[in-house]
Amino acid sequence: MSGKYRPCAVLLLICLFAFSIAGCVRGEEEPAPLSIEGQKIVVWDAVEPTFPDAPSYQASVAAIVERFEKEHEVDIDLRFMTRQEIDQYLEEGKTQSGEAPSLVHSTEWPVFHDAYRDVTQDVDPSAFIDAASHYWTRDGKLYGIPAYIHWFGTAVEASTVAGDLSEVLAEGAWLDVIAGKTGYWYDSQAFLRCVLDWPENGWTPESIVSYLKWVKEHYGSPVEDPLALWQDSVVQALSPVNPFLLRWINTSEGAKMRLLPTAGPNGSSRFYYTVPGYIVLGDSPAERRCAALLGQLLAQNLGRWAVRVLGCVPANVEDMSFYHLECGWSYSDRMTLLEQLESYSLTVPTQRESQVRFKISQTCQDSLKGFFNGDIPEQELIDKIQGILSGE
The missing domain is CATH 3.40.190.10 (Periplasmic binding protein-like II)
Incomplete structure (x- = not known):
């Protein structure tokens, strides 16, 4: 190769090498999203009460599921369950109604179980107000899709x-x-x-x-x-x-x-x-991604329903304007609640924590009247509570 062409050849090789490296970097940073086409999942949602002049929650969920099925070419088995059935399944992992769910409503008293899947890869925690995302975060991972406060x-x-x-x-x-x-x-x-x-x-x-x-x-x-x-x-x-x-x-x-x-x-x-939301379960990555994508839609829908019907605070940041328009509270009451939420640090309790708190509550209920009228001494009640905390 003559000297006058050698610099051009070197420059060409450098450019080709740079483009190949850039392609590799882009490939690593932006992998193709996992396909959920053809997935079939079972969804357990909770039955919500009906109030006068309020939209039907069940109808809105069914419409969302139908659109999701058509858009992603998936099959969703939607079931509305009682809160008792949901709590029992999450605690025992057994169902009497057929196939186990991949997406479950948490109920208004969420409990953290080891079977819950990390949804951080499919759900952006910054999409929610801090009180909501913090509630469902453990060890830096998001384990629930928040719906509302x-x-x-x-x-x-x-x-x-x-x-x-x-x-x-x-x-x-x-x-x-x-x-x-x-x-x-x-x-x-x-x-x-x-x-x-x-x-x-x-x-x-x-x-x-x-x-x-x-x-x-x-x-x-x-x-x-x-x-x-x-x-x-x-x-x-x-x-x-x-x-x-x-x-x-x-x-x-x-x-x-x-x-x-x-x-x-x-x-x-x-x-x-507390922060009700949706829990993702299942073993298959595609199954979990399908559940997480649908869970985000259902969580936002539940949050908006709770704002309009119950006067709650939505978990989704983009729905805060909706909260101010539809909540029904005065400006002072709305802002005071939001300001208090900014400094709160509650998190979803573990199964062990929930069980202990329930047992203590039962003990205090049974002993309250006796404690108030002096029949049960203070130390006796303290000993009962300490026994529960010690696992006795």
């Missing part, structure tokens, strides 16, 4: 506690207003969890007994039917209430109840919450 709080007659919610909470006077006038469900699992699930409180015998003593001092002895007492105007507040109960009260009873946080010792007043 399922809050718990205290329902108070709107005329009893009026004004800007942030100012009401800052002043703290509302606690004095409802002291002794609150009917509470001591047999609800939310009764203890609304206060003790927070990391700084914890499920220790001392913190549990301290909270029960606070309840006795501020709320008084438990009653069997708080709702009946409220209907008879004996009490002016109810706790703990969830979105379904508050919607039912304000719809069926024609009331105007306002949601305030769950009160607790040391001046702490917070909106407790």
Whole structure:
């Protein structure tokens, strides 16, 4: 080769080498997405209640599934299950209704099980508000597809506690207003969890007994039917209430109840919450990807339904404008809840944690009246709780 052509040849080789390297890099960075065509999966969703003038949740899910089947050429076996059936399956891994599901509704009391699949590869955690993604994240991996923030709080007659919610909470006077006038469900699992699930409180015998003593001092002895007492105007507040109960009260009873946080010792007043969503199961990568892609659509649909019907906060960031338009709460109440969520750090409990909390709640329910009237000494209750924590 003559000297005058040698630089051109070298330049050509360099360019060809650069293009080949670039092709390899692009191939590594952007692999072809795993095909889900031809997949067949079973989906378990939960039956949601019907309220007047509210869209049918079941119909919206069926429509989404039908579109997904056509778009991706897959076969979806959609089943609406009771929450008891879902909880039993997730705990035992057995089903009486045929093939096991690949995608499951978590219910409003999620529990983390080892069978849950990491969905981080198919679901972007940054698509959700921090409280929602953090709830389902363990060891940096996302194990559930969040749908919405399922809050718990205290329902108070709107005329009893009026004004800007942030100012009401800052002043703290509302606690004095409802002291002794609150009917509470001591047999609800939310009764203890609304206060003790927070990391700084914890499920220790001392913190549990301290909270029960606070309840006795501020709320008084438990009653069997708080709702009946409220209907008879004996009490002016109810706790703990969830979105379904508050919607039912304000719809069926024609009331105007306002949601305030769950009160607790040391001046702490917070909106407790869980984060319902969808769980991906299954062994095949294509099966799991199919479930994750559909799960994102169903989670967003459930979140929007919960906003419109229940006044909940959507997990999906892009639906926050929808929340402000459709929630039905005042601006002050909406923003106060969102601001509190920014600093919250709740996570989905493990199966062991959930079982222990349930047993402690049962023990406290059985012992509460005796503890309040002095028949059960404080140390005896502490010993019972310690026995549960120790696995006795």
